[in-house]
Amino acid sequence: MKKYDVVIIGGGAGGLTVASGASSLGAKVALIEKERHLGGDCLHVGCVPSKAFIQASKDIYTARSKGKELGLDVSGSVDLGKVNERVQQSIIAIQKHDSDERFTSLGVDLYKGAGTFTSANTVRVDDQEIYGKRIVIATGSRPLIPPIEGLNDAGFWTNENLFKQKELPENLLVVGGGAIGLELSQALSRLGSKVTIVEKGKKLLSTEDESIQKAAVYILEKELTIHLNSEVKKVQITSNGRKRVTIHKGNEHYTEEYDQILLAVGRKPNSERLNLNAAGVFQDERGFIPTNEKLQTNVPHIFAIGDINGKFAFTHVAGEEGKVVVQNAILGVPKKMSYNHIPWNIYIQPEIFHVGMTEQQARKFGIKFSVYEVPLTDVDRFISDQEADGLIKIITDQNGKIIGAHAIGNGSGDWMQAVVFAMKKGRKIGDLSQMIYPYPNHAAAIKRTADLYWRSKLFSGTIPKLTKKYISWFR
Ligand SMILES: Cc1cc2nc3c(=O)[nH]c(=O)nc-3n(C[C@H](O)[C@H](O)[C@H](O)COP(=O)(O)OP(=O)(O)OC[C@H]3O[C@@H](n4cnc5c(N)ncnc54)[C@H](O)[C@@H]3O)c2cc1C
Numbered sequence: 001m002k003k004y005d006v007v008i009i010g011g012g013a014g015g016l017t018v019a020s021g022a023s024s025l026g027a028k029v030a031l032i033e034k035e036r037h038l039g040g041d042c043l044h045v046g047c048v049p050s051k052a053f054i055q056a057s058k059d060i061y062t063a064r065s066k067g068k069e070l071g072l073d074v075s076g077s078v079d080l081g082k083v084n085e086r087v088q089q090s091i092i093a094i095q096k097h098d099s100d101e102r103f104t105s106l107g108v109d110l111y112k113g114a115g116t117f118t119s120a121n122t123v124r125v126d127d128q129e130i131y132g133k134r135i136v137i138a139t140g141s142r143p144l145i146p147p148i149e150g151l152n153d154a155g156f157w158t159n160e161n162l163f164k165q166k167e168l169p170e171n172l173l174v175v176g177g178g179a180i181g182l183e184l185s186q187a188l189s190r191l192g193s194k195v196t197i198v199e200k201g202k203k204l205l206s207t208e209d210e211s212i213q214k215a216a217v218y219i220l221e222k223e224l225t226i227h228l229n230s231e232v233k234k235v236q237i238t239s240n241g242r243k244r245v246t247i248h249k250g251n252e253h254y255t256e257e258y259d260q261i262l263l264a265v266g267r268k269p270n271s272e273r274l275n276l277n278a279a280g281v282f283q284d285e286r287g288f289i290p291t292n293e294k295l296q297t298n299v300p301h302i303f304a305i306g307d308i309n310g311k312f313a314f315t316h317v318a319g320e321e322g323k324v325v326v327q328n329a330i331l332g333v334p335k336k337m338s339y340n341h342i343p344w345n346i347y348i349q350p351e352i353f354h355v356g357m358t359e360q361q362a363r364k365f366g367i368k369f370s371v372y373e374v375p376l377t378d379v380d381r382f383i384s385d386q387e388a389d390g391l392i393k394i395i396t397d398q399n400g401k402i403i404g405a406h407a408i409g410n411g412s413g414d415w416m417q418a419v420v421f422a423m424k425k426g427r428k429i430g431d432l433s434q435m436i437y438p439y440p441n442h443a444a445a446i447k448r449t450a451d452l453y454w455r456s457k458l459f460s461g462t463i464p465k466l467t468k469k470y471i472s473w474f475r
């Protein structure tokens with residue numbers, strides 16, 4: 001039996017980080033992946049295709065909406081096949097970074113097939129069994145399919161087959177209004193479908209700061225039909241091949257017809273095929289594998305990272321957890337994973353950026369805080385771009401230390417990154433206005449917000465009294 005310092009099950013965002021980190025440090029590494037290509041969900045059916053898809057929809061929307069303003073009439077319908085060809089080109093281009101050759105050249109032994117535990121130190125792939133002194137589970141998740149009567153017979157789309165489709169449905173029902181549902185609903189609507197969202201919760205974007213949430217819903221409602229507190233209970237195929245859907249909202253029931261259904265109701269962990277019992281690894285009732293701060297499962301030499309541990313389902317989190325595991329499992333330098341400053345973006349247009357506490361959380365935890373908020377209509381570049389929908393909000397403690405920052409605005413996921421750095425380094429909001437921002441960039445929105453802090457300091461409290469005295473003396 002071949003023996004390894006570390007065996008990794010799953011070659012996606014988390015697993016690949018561990019494989020490259022561990023092999024670069026000289027460890028003997030085995031990487032097991034059940035699919036033909038490495039890269040996982042993010043590359044093949046998640047972040048990469050969805051962002052390429054969103055960009056295509058943005059291009060079409062801009063040509064149509066802005067073209068008209070400039071006297072150019074863009075008409076006609078979109079060829080979904082062509083959109084998805086472009087999406088696939090993006091995947092192929094990025095796949096090169098995650099190629100088999102890259103990992104084998106680092107010294108990683110690749111096993112293609114589904115990994116199954118046979119004991120706490122051994123994993124079977126097809127007819128081979130390998131030994132790992134340490135084992136990392138990084139098997140990710142897949143779309144959750146809710147038990148809706150008639151759904152399987154009627155057929156549906158998920159993120160796993162959307163990016164292969166060729167025909168844009170005229171009327172599309174999206175079930176689930178979370179990150180996936182909203183990003184893809186808006187993109188499909190901008191490509192030309194009439195999109196309706198059915199969301200079980202009483203509110204969209206409930207984890208976002210309320211100012212951002214309200215601004216986003218106001219924008220989304222202009223493009224999408226949204227049913228809250230609602231669930232799809234039944235789907236039937238009509239004689240002309242459409243999907244007749246029964247929707248329940250409280251005690252109300254009604255039926256509507258759609259050409260296609262896209263499911264986005266959350267994720268299911270890929271744990272069934274692992275035979276976790278053989279290794280004695282605990283899983284919760286939904287199949288996620290809990291870990292401690294060092295990312296160890298209940299079996300200390302077995303780690304679980306990425307979507308499978310049920311903490312934060314983001315590629316950057318899987319990557320960061322992978323780095324922590326390299327330290328713990330390969331170097332033996334105890335390191336805890338910190339989830340304190342995890343930012344995320346929701347790529348609707350305009351984008352949502354989120355890091356740290358919301359105003360509502362700060363209030364709930366009884367923290368004394370200040371809020372500095374600026375609408376993008378106060379920022380020159382957004383005005384000149386004619387894209388001034390949105391706002392930025394920075395929340396600080398009483399000493400000016402940043403405890404949360406939120407924005408909705410074109411490209412906010414990029415231009416808000418400076419705030420993540422400031423938070424990570426424990427800097428105060430005032431520090432953010434002590435840099436020079438090249439005029440007229442979008443990040444100047446941060447400066448305008450941070451300037452509010454200085455203004456509040458200068459025009460209230462003891463400082464203005466002292467400066468008045470000083471100026472009269474100096475005169
Ligand atoms: C539509 C969509 C859009 C998204 N957009 C974003 C985004 O913009 N930004 C962001 O940060 N996150 C985004 N995410 C989330 C992101 O894709 C995941 O959080 C990330 O892929 C998790 O990485 P992972 O390593 O845990 O799992 P994955 O990347 O899914 O990798 C798991 C790998 O394990 C393999 N595997 C599973 N079981 C076995 C087994 N038994 N044996 C061997 N191999 C196995 C799988 O084939 C897969 O390759 C998006 C997700 C979706 C679905």
Ligand SMILES: NC(=O)c1ccc[n+]([C@@H]2O[C@H](COP(=O)([O-])OP(=O)(O)OC[C@H]3O[C@@H](n4cnc5c(N)ncnc54)[C@H](O)[C@@H]3O)[C@@H](O)[C@H]2O)c1
Pocket residue numbers: 146175176177178179180181183198199200201230231232264265266267312313314344345346347
């Ligand atoms: N931009 C990004 O970083 C990005 C983009 C997409 C996905 N992701 C990650 O992927 C994860 C999964 O995304 P998701 O959108 O599938 O899950 P989600 O948990 O974010 O949203 C699922 C939504 O479906 C609703 N829902 C559940 N069951 C339902 C039902 N039967 N009928 C109607 N609505 C129902 C839930 O109330 C929820 O609002 C996200 O949590 C996020 O971490 C990230």
